[in-house]
Amino acid sequence: MDPPPPGRLRLLMVSDFFYPNTGGVEAHIYQLSQCLLAAGHKVVVLTHAYGDRCGVRHLTNGLKVYYVPRLPITQSVTLPTLFGGFRLLRHILIRERITLLHAHQAFSTMAHEAVLHARTMGLPVVFTDHSLFGFADASSILVNKVLKFTLADVHAVICVSHTSKENTVLRACIPPTRVSVIPNAVDASLFEPDAPPVPQAAALHPGKQQQAAKRRRQQQQQWLRRRRKTQAGSDGNGADEGSSADGGGSSSSSSDGGDGSGITIVALSRLVYRKGIDLLAAILPELCARHPRVQFLIGGDGPKRPLLEAVVREHGLQGRVQLVGAVPHEQVRSLLVQGHVFLNCSLTEAFCMALVEAAAAGLLVVSTRVGGVPEVLPDEMLLLAEPSPDGLVAAVGQALARVAAGGRDPWAQHAAVREMYSWQAIAARTERVYWSVVGAGAAACRDDSMAGRLERYVKCGKWFGPICCCVAAVDWLYWRFLEWVDPAAGIEPAPDFPPLSG
Known part of the structure; x- marks a missing residue:
């Protein structure tokens, strides 16, 4: 040569x-x-x-x-x-x-x-x-x-x-x-935050919370409709659940504006055992019962998707939990910026890039304390939980309280992530x-x-x-x-x- x-x-x-x-x-x-x-x-x-x-x-x-x-x-x-x-x-x-x-x-x-x-x-x-x-x-x-x-x-x-x-x-x-x-x-430029966080604005101006929650749900519904058109129905049951969620969205709009925070939790991973999908399925009903104004956007596909669909169906969570199917990498940011909290339930991780992407998009991250996850982000961006239903429910509760209290600057967090990871x-x-x-x-x-x-x-x-x-x-x-x-x-x-x- x-x-x-x-x-x-x-x-x-x-x-x-x-x-x-x-x-x-x-x-x-x-x-x-x-x-x-x-x-x-x-x-x-x-x-x-x-x-x-x-x-x-x-x-x-x-x-x-x-x-x-x-x-x-x-x-x-x-x-x-x-x-x-x-x-x-x-x-x-x-x-x-x-x-x-x-x-x-x-x-x-x-x-x-x-x-x-x-x-x-x-x-x-x-x-x-x-x-x-x-x-x-x-x-x-x-x-x-x-x-x-x-x-x-x-x-x-x-x-x-x-x-x-x-x-x-x-x-x-x-x-x-x-x-x-x-x-x-992570290429932080691909995961810039959206508008100022809704819960912070809601805490300062309670009268505007209903409009903000409604606007965010409309953005979610528009994003889901665009995905259904591009996938031409390939999401199967997930498309039907998305339709049910759309239908239930307006009925819960007024309740979100009363006394709740209108917070959306995003989970995005391959739907396999190693990613803790069994844990996610176990905590969904409990979290929805404890926090009636919280909604879930779950992206990804895999053999554990039928388990999530069964939990959503059995507990009547079609209006609270949306399964959007596999998300191409160029659309990940569009999904992340619709939420306030990112949830990772993995049972093992050497280094989870999804956590960095979510933090770059301005979300507060909740993750199981496994593998190299504690090394990924500082404490102000990451809440760690034991890989158990009780541990995750408690950590998510802390994250929701922190987000609802306001005072978080997603753009400052984005700048910090951009500085840490290049x-x-x-x-x-x-x-x-x-x-x-x-x-x-x-x-x-x-x-x-x-x-x-x-x-x-x-x-x-x-x-x-x-x-x-x-x-x-x-x-x-x-x-x-x-x-x-x-x-x-x-x-x-x-x-x-x-x-x-x-």
Whole structure:
């Protein structure tokens, strides 16, 4: 491969999780890639095909994405092939003249396989772990074993919080000195607050509270109608519930103006067990009973949606709780600014980007005290609760009282979040990790020969270590075979998009 221009890296980001799928990992890869492109580096993304999105696509600022045909089996995770994807990955690495591979997420099979193959070809590798895992259940044991094999040979590891670092070090049995902590970030300009908070105005002028509550409900109804048009009825039961909520909205308008605060609570996540949807379903009836003027907007989709629909139906909450379905990332801000409190019920989180986005939009955040969540926001923006129904109900009650009392400045909070979290700063810190593994003198710090790799793999365990060595040896033999049948000299280099930095 031809050497890259001085000071310029050629990076390949690999993960099962990327757009059009939505989530924290997807946003992290995209935003980090955009900042690295702006810094003058070349960035290519490798992920699996999503529906008819297959082949090569170019996104904003020339970000090149390979959507390769692989079979997803659960939650966008693809079927492991071990050696099956090596030939295509090798072509991409050679065509794009990649100098460093950055893999993301511990349960991404594409990431683990790419690390193995890239190391076989002699490329430096960085791995980012975005999640927390346990140690007892079968799935965690399997993932931890695979992670131990993968991280044994990478050059650097990045975690998104100090809690995540401790978790990864214990699971993969790697030295803490090899792990850097670089949090996620948020583009605060995409999550600017709306008008001044309604509860504050209502506290100062009680006579205007009914008009403010009615105006906010009208905004919610207009937003839901626009979503139904764009989705063409794809929300199913959620659209029917939205219609019921619209119908009940005007009947509760006058009651909101009497003596309540007219506060809206927003929850937005994948509707899966790990995100605490069972907890959310358990506290909805209790919160609605205790706070009759509070309404809920719940965004997201997943296997736990029928549970929420059943709770709404059984307790007659159609006029109080609206399930709006999956929310595209470009519409997240439109949903957030309709609320005053953001509720996160997750059972495990390494770093929850949704909390930062909600805080940037001016909302007071309530979250379960799990994983790296306490590290994300200061106390004045975040109320923590134990992951139990009683704990969440109490914390939400405190948040409602704080919001109704007024005095909060959403724009000051937005400015504080913008100061704390910047993708440019995160990209600069990630660049330093890259240069630490590819810069002058980095090669002298470790033995990257095949013998050195096998020495690291054999330390993975009495029985597991030899298995890792066998896998690495077979991968090396397969690589030599591919070099023989399809020489690298015969693979045409791909043209480069002009660097943004000129």
